[in-house]
Amino acid sequence: MDGLNIPLNHILLVSSLLFAIGMMGLMIRRNIIFILMSLEVMLNSAALAFVAAGAHWGQPDGQIVFMLILTVAAAEVAVGLGLVLQVQKRFKTLDMDHANRMRG
């Protein structure tokens, strides 16, 4: 692992940045596809943190959780894209602000 010794803090910083970018996207985007993409970014930021932490402690757990997150992300995309299709079909738009029938 010589030559590529990036401090853990840097990686965590990147991970946090990625998470923040994803969350901002989630909050400000209206298009459901972009929301899903933001979600992917957030998931991957968490996965990055896990991998970095696992490398730091010399444990395999981080990578195992990464696999789990990958699976979850795949499942999420599968369901999410199905929902996207439904939204498009029902509302003729991908703007999530129009899909607000469940308002109080």
Add this chain to the structure above:
Amino acid sequence: MRELIWLIPLIPLLSSVTLMLAGSRLPRLLIGITGVGSVGLAALLTLATGLDFLANPEIFQLTLWTWIQVGSFAPGVAFYFDGLTLVMMSVITGVGFLIHLFSTEFMEQDESYARYFAYLNMFVAAMLVLVMADNLLLLYLGWEGVGVCSYLLVGFWYQNSANGQAARKAFIVTRIGDTAMALGLFLLFTELGTLDIQAMVGIANETWQVGDNIPLIACLLLLAGAVGKSAQLPLHTWLPDAMAGPTPVSALIHAATMVTAGVYLIARTHGLFLLAPEAMMAVAVIGIATTLMAAFTALMQSDIKRILAYSTISQIGYMFLALGVGAWTAGIFHLMTHAFFKALLFLGSGAIIHCLHHEHNIFKMGGLRTRMPVTFWSFMIGSAALAALPMTSGFFSKDQILLQAYQMPGMGPWLWLAGLLGALLTAIYSFRLVFVVFFGGAKTEPDKDTGWRMALPLTVLCGLSLIGGYFIIPVQDVFPVGSGDHPAHWVEYVSISVPLFGVLLAYLIFHTGQLRVDSLVNSRIGKTLGQFWLSGWGIDWLYDRLFVRPYYALSGMLKSEPVDAIYGLIVAINQTFNHWLSVTQTGRMRWYIVSMVFGLVVLLTLALQISPEVL
């Protein structure tokens, strides 16, 4: 024979139940036969029992079964039969039968024929239970029973809401007295341990001295019940309004029987009242005050039934006076004669109303002497007896009352004088009625004359009103014997001549018109006083202001349920919060996400503030 007295109240009761259940399916003739026949049968049984009793005057008691058994409290359904019971039963069944017979013609056209007789029979049954009861609880059952029947019959023509109002008034006002009476029963039971009248009086005489406080309170409570039922001051206001019922009902319930139940109650419990001289004084004072108040009011009325109603109140006042001065026999005697002549007068007025298109105003009648001869003679005889003209039944009873009142030590002569004034007024108002209605020019033509079913009861009651004074009621064993002294002769002469003078006055004023009272009546004082008397001394007005309106105001306030407002506030607060929270539920996902992120940030900040060591 005496073992069968339980049949006497049972027969009218059975008839009543039959008419209630099957009345609408029976033909009218059968309804009439059932309704009248049952009371007639009861009257025959009473007659047989009475003859048996007179031949062999032995007090008789019959216990049918124990009604309630709670510890030592075990009132039975038991009847007590003595001279007083016999007098009351004879009046109830005898006069009751005549009035039932009269009703068959009076109510001929009414569609609720069966309902009428069902109520009337039930009334007779309840009244018989009242007078035959051996203990005060059974008496109270009859007492309330007649109250219910009175309510039902006053409001008989319930389609007119004024009648319903009158019925409610009668029920509620008497209920005030009944509540006091119930309290009296509670007191008597806790103090004496029994409600059996004879046993109670015996124990009371052993435990209490004359003038003790507890018998005084108990007697005053019983008196309050009697005052309510017998329409005496201050609970008399229901009786004039109770005239909203059919006229035979007024004759039976509101003249002959039910309203005299208070007199009967006091006479029955006279053993207790003798222990409380102050209570007896209260009875006398209430009686004489009511007599005068009602007599003055009757003088001004123009509705024929209201005149008779106030006259009834006034005459019951005489009975109370008699009871108050200890003239028990005279009081019961007046009860009986009053039942005869007042039933006669009421039935007579019923005949007039029946034949005169339901006209009640005496000034729209007139000249009926030749057109309705039977009714005319009924009224003549009835009014003569009411005014206590010599040789009529009312003369004997009222004379006895006045003489015994005179002999009362202390305020006796004053009571006598007031009683005389009442007698004078009675003579004036009763003959005013006769002269205005039967003499002079005709103002309304009767469309029919009385049939035999009306004429027969009138004739019989005429006879009773004339000769009723010669009856000797068999109560010498019931009541303590009076002194037997006679006051000076001039007292008697004055007592006799005052009613005659009253009749003369009425003749001069209302018939010949020789005595002009216009200037007196039209003077300012005369007008004010007349208006005051016409309104029944403003007592209705007073009660309306004192009780009815405050009650309405209070219920108006409570209608908005002020206590519920507290709970309403809680609900309102919850609803407001709910509203605020539901506003946040916009349905926009981004809004939710932002809220979640915001909340997360807040929570994390808090958590780190509280335990920074996790960092």
